[in-house]
Amino acid sequence: MSQNVNITAASASTQPVAGPGSNHITTMEKFLYGGGSMALAVKNVTFNMFVLLFYKQVLGLSGTLTGLAIFISVIWDAVSDPLIGSWSDRLRTRLGRRHPMLIAGTIPFGLSFVMLFNPIEAVQGTQWPLFAWLLVSVVILRTFLTMIWIPLGAMGAEITDDYAERTSIVSFRTNIAWIAGMLLPVIALPLLFAGTDDQDGRFIVENYTRYGWVCCVIVIIFCFACIRGTWRFIPHLIAVGNRHRPTPGAMGVLRDAIETFHDSNFRRLIVLDLCVGATFGITAALFMVTMTYYWEVSVGELSVLSTGSLVAAGLIFPATKYLSERWEKQTILKFAVIGFIINTPWLIVARMTDWAPENGTLFLFALLYIQGTINTFLSILRTISHHSILADIADEHELRTGRRQEGVLFAVAAFAEKFVMGFGYIFVGPFLDIVGLEATMAPGAVPESILTSIGIVIGPVMxxxxVIPLWMVSRLSVSRERSREVQAALRSRQLGESAA
Incomplete structure (x- = not known):
């Protein structure tokens, strides 16, 4: 945005009369707020590791129909995300704009995992009825996730207006999500997916039933803990919400969503999301297939590999603090994208050129662990800087339009990423059918042509x-100085309106 802001010393130092900037946020409150990210973490682990494998390789649903069901659910997100985001921005209750949706979405979201992994017997062994069950399950799951995740993300930008504190809050939310994303497979794989003497536990239907119930309990507990931990901020969130001037009329929701694209920084961030999300979506959809068939990793080894996320999360707290004190947010984001470009292909290229160790060796396992840990570290770093930048964009949007629309901004950004994550499944499902990966194929018995095709996709193509996200992040224009200017202008406007 090109608008210039003149700031006096008084306006720069004055806090809003009733705003979040005056609140001290304790470490425990940050932790409880971050606990709400368990909803997204459990969903991501579930879709990245279990849904495709369960429906295609265990239940026998075609890869094309599995991918289609997930992709259609993401198309539904195109409708539900902006609507729920705008609804949350416009909501006026004694509990504010964000908490009512968190409360309403928590229990149905938990139960949707039970439905997803418990298809009734009448649809098992079929194609279209099983497809319908999967489609309805994932649509329900994604809808109630949106009711949790969009208000949660918007709340993070509203709790405080401090440039550095926003990064800290997002850091807690992101790190808890990644730690949870690590612990869930570490615990679930050996305990819930234990095999028998003659069958791999990843191919036993009953194991997925137990997993669905475990997910249900986890997300309900952590989401209600988040609601309780952020309860005292409700009066301040209401004060922030009262600054929002929604566009009137039924079409106002659509106009508000379109208005967000007038900001050049937001447009660049969305393009970055689309491209990074495309790579994440495809690699995530192929993750379990890649580990099971390409690298021939066992359940126990996969559980150990997941602990790399814990190492990455342990490193990210001091790293984020160190980097955020020295670099601008877009510099950190650029560092993460460059890291992805280097870390994504090297091990696959080594395998394709016969430089990688043989499957089943300790050396290969160590290389997989190192690559996975680095990738998780970079992913956390990207998410923290991305969401923190989005909070600053929300301030600029308010200054330009007079509308406080964190809900819409986070909804549009979330949909952009979810859309291409869904694209990963609509690509991977037919891709596996085309290359010929059958449900009857065992690890170690897959034709080399199939493995080569998988390697090309998850290495060089990704x-x-x-390269596109690297170009987009190089064109971002956000800084500490600009954030201070915007904050000062907003405070000056609020004081002027209060005096009037």
Whole structure:
């Protein structure tokens, strides 16, 4: 945005009369707020590791129909995300704009995991009825996730207006999500997916039933803990919400969503999301297939590999603090994207050129662990800087339009990423059918042509796509100085309106 802001010393130092900037946020409150990210973490682990494998390789649903069901659910997100985001921005209750949706969405979201992994017997062994069950399950799950995740993300930008504190809050939310994303497979794989003497636990239907119930309990507990931990901020969130001037009329929701694209920084961030999300979506959809068939990793080894996320999360707290004190947010984001470009292809290329160790060796396992840990570290770093930048964009949007629309901004950004994550499944499902990966194929018995096709996609192709995000992040224009100017202008406006 090109608008210039003149700031006096008085306006720069004055806090809003009733705003979040005056609140001290304790470490426990940050932790409880971040606990709400368990909803997204459990969903991501579930879709990245279990849904495709369960429906395609265990229940026998075609890869094309599995991918289609997930992709259609993401198309539904195109409708539900902006609507729920705008609804949350416009909501006026004694509990504010964000908490009512968190409360309403928590229990149905938990139960949707039970439905997803418990298809009734009448649809098992079929194609279209099983497809319908999967489609309805994932649509329900994604809708109630949106009711949790969009208000949660918007709340993070409203709790405080401090440039550095926003990064800290997002850091807690992101790190808890990644730690949870690590712990869930570490615990679930050996305990819930234990095999028998003659069958791999990843191919036993009953194991997925137990997993669905465990997910249900986890998300309900952590989401209600988040609601309780952020309860005292409700009066301040209401004060922030009262600054929002929504566009009137039924079409106002659509106009508000379109208005967000007038900001050049937001447009660049969305393009970055689309491209990074495309790589994440495809690699995530192929993750379990890649580990099971390409690298021939066992359940126990996969559980150990997941602990790399814990190492990355342990490193990210001091790293984020160190980097955020020295670099601008877009510099950190650029560092993460460059890291992805380097880290994504090297091990695959080594395998394709016969430089990688043989499957089943300790050396290969160590290389997989190192690559996975680095990738998780970079992913956390990207998410923290991305969401923190989005909070600053929300301030600029308010200054330009007079509308406080964190809900819409986070909804549009979330949909952009979810859309291409869904694209990963609509690509991967037919891709596996085309290359010929059958449900009856065992690890170690897959034709080399199939493995080569998988390697090309998750290595060189993903790296090429990542060049676009590097270009987008190089064109971002956000800084501490600009954030202070915007904050000062907003405070000056609020004081002027209060005096009037």
């Amino acid at each position: 790296t090429i796509i990542l």
